[in-house]
Amino acid sequence: MALLVLVRHGESLWNRLNIFTGWVDIPLSENGIREALKAGDLLKDYKFDVIFTSELVRAIQTAMLIMSRNKHGVAKIEHENGKMKEWGTVYGEHGRNYIPVYKAWQLNERYYGKLQGWNKDYARKVYGDEQVLLWRRSYDIAPPGGESLKDTAKRTIPYLKERIIPELEKGKNVLVSAHGNSLRSVVMHIENLTKEEVLRLNIPTGIPLIYEYKNRKLIRKGYLTERGFINKLIE
Numbered sequence: 001m002a003l004l005v006l007v008r009h010g011e012s013l014w015n016r017l018n019i020f021t022g023w024v025d026i027p028l029s030e031n032g033i034r035e036a037l038k039a040g041d042l043l044k045d046y047k048f049d050v051i052f053t054s055e056l057v058r059a060i061q062t063a064m065l066i067m068s069r070n071k072h073g074v075a076k077i078e079h080e081n082g083k084m085k086e087w088g089t090v091y092g093e094h095g096r097n098y099i100p101v102y103k104a105w106q107l108n109e110r111y112y113g114k115l116q117g118w119n120k121d122y123a124r125k126v127y128g129d130e131q132v133l134l135w136r137r138s139y140d141i142a143p144p145g146g147e148s149l150k151d152t153a154k155r156t157i158p159y160l161k162e163r164i165i166p167e168l169e170k171g172k173n174v175l176v177s178a179h180g181n182s183l184r185s186v187v188m189h190i191e192n193l194t195k196e197e198v199l200r201l202n203i204p205t206g207i208p209l210i211y212e213y214k215n216r217k218l219i220r221k222g223y224l225t226e227r228g229f230i231n232k233l234i235e
């Protein structure tokens, strides 16, 4: 059996300001740093073998802060190309407790197009509550110039299948640090959710969502909180 731990990054400075973020590379707020460290405390005894993050700093920070509390090893970013790889080679015994971290654009947040940088309340005033809700939570309605959840899934799901599931298949425990909507697309796929169900799916910041991989199936254990597991996905 292997574990898949999904975590949405802690609160970012633009989550705090209620601004559409998408691919804008905004770091964590102080509260987001606290959330990530709290997730790290809850996961401190989990032994991860491999970590995947998006290429956006809020997800990378979250993975690193989580791993700063981990008892089993030190996260080491793996650069797939160029000099960095040479400089970063870890030889022999020293390499034992290093956990490789792979950054993938495929796990980036949904590209929010023209809405990036807009305040969400202002967008509601201009376009109406219903339209903004459809852009934010529907499956196949894309925000102007941006990706729908369906478009996002076209890059997240192949990555899940080609890079993440094979690690689980080898019995490895995997941590994935990504985003509200990139993770909604992943969870929709894992849980076989309908378009109607995914409208109501919100992934909270900094709370690990844990699955067990057994017999080629992902079985939800739920959100790991201070009070134990909460096995409820949709309100």
Ligand SMILES: O=C(O)[C@@H](CO)OP(=O)(O)O
Pocket (backbone or CB within 6 Å): 015, 019, 020, 021, 022, 023, 109, 112, 136, 180, 181
């Ligand atoms: O701004 C964003 O990129 C996302 C995530 O915070 O917003 P939404 O809540 O609409 O999914």
